Amino acid sequence: AMEKSYVSLFLLLIVISCALAKDAGKKDSKDAMAKPKLPQTLSRGWGDQLIWTQTYEEALFRAKHSQKPLMIIHHLEDCPHSQALKKVFAEHKDIQKLAEKFILLNLVYETTDKNLAPDGQYVPRVLFIDPSLTVRADITGRYSNRLYAYEPSDIALLYSNMQKALKLLKTEL
Numbered sequence: 001a002m003e004k005s006y007v008s009l010f011l012l013l014i015v016i017s018c019a020l021a022k023d024a025g026k027k028d029s030k031d032a033m034a035k036p037k038l039p040q041t042l043s044r045g046w047g048d049q050l051i052w053t054q055t056y057e058e059a060l061f062r063a064k065h066s067q068k069p070l071m072i073i074h075h076l077e078d079c080p081h082s083q084a085l086k087k088v089f090a091e092h093k094d095i096q097k098l099a100e101k102f103i104l105l106n107l108v109y110e111t112t113d114k115n116l117a118p119d120g121q122y123v124p125r126v127l128f129i130d131p132s133l134t135v136r137a138d139i140t141g142r143y144s145n146r147l148y149a150y151e152p153s154d155i156a157l158l159y160s161n162m163q164k165a166l167k168l169l170k171t172e173l
Contacts, residue, residue, distance in 0.1 A: 001081055013029070015072075022144065026135075038058050038157075040056055043106070043118045044077070044086075044106055044108070045086055045088055045090060046073060046077075046089055046090055046104075046106050046168075047089070047099055047104075048085055048090075048098050049096070050096065050099050050100065051101060051104065052105065052106065053088075053104065053105045055095070056072075056105065056107070056111045056113065056116075058130070059072070059103050059104075059105040060105045060123075060146055062132055063103045063129060063130075063131050063133065064131055064133060066101050066103060066131070067131045068101060068102055068131065069101075069102055069103070069128055069129065069130050069131065069165045069166060070102065070103040070105065070125065070128065070129040070130075070135075071099070071102040071103070071104055071105070071127075071128055071162065071165070072091075072105045072106070072107065072126070072127045072128075072129065073105070073106040073107070073124065073125075073126050074106075074107050074116070074125045074127075075106060075107070075108060075122050075124040076108055076124050077108060080124055080126070081123070081124055081151070082123050082124040084151075084152045085124045085150055085151070085152055085155075086124075087152070088152040088155045089155065089158070091157055092159070094159060095155070095159050095162065096161050097160070098159065098163065098166075099138065099162070099169075100122055101114060102165075115135045118147065118148070119124075119136050119146065119147050119148070120146065122146050122149060124149065124150065125146070125148040125149050125150075126141075126148055126150055126158060126161075127148050128158070128161070128162075128165040130165070136165060137165055139161050140161075141154055141157060141158070141161075142154060142157060
């Protein structure tokens with residue numbers, strides 16, 4: 001039971017940190033309101049010209065059959081950390097080009113697969129899965145307390161991790 005309460009406490013902390021950061025950013029929301037909302041696509045703004053899968057199951061199927069690695073981005077629409085990472089990800093030309101070599105999925109909800117939350121259900125987090133459907137727990141960001149988290153300033157590391165996910169593929173298959 002102890003473990004359970006740790007997890008819920010951890011999730012609560014994340015919710016609070018996102019909520020606090022959201023309050024800090026309230027004043028810009030007036031400008032956002034002025035812009036007409038574009039219809040929501042599967043990209044959710046992470047790269048509108050890329051092909052995104054709709055579900056985790058579809059993504060796994062496509063990774064296995066195309067022999068491409070899968071990149072999963074967990075995020076939340078109203079989390080400022082997610083928004084900030086999304087902005088730099090979408091504007092990074094090299095990342096957008098490299099992303100074409102992946103099966104892509106971005107999720108605003110958690111799956112029941114515990115392998116997608118090796119160290120917790122925080123957002124934003126990015127995980128890679130190879131075509132043998134193994135979660136690449138070895139491809140991590142720079143934070144020891146949130147291994148799969150990336151800040152906007154870590155975009156170069158995310159890019160090199162994407163290259164790593166593709167490179168290891170060639171040597172292993």
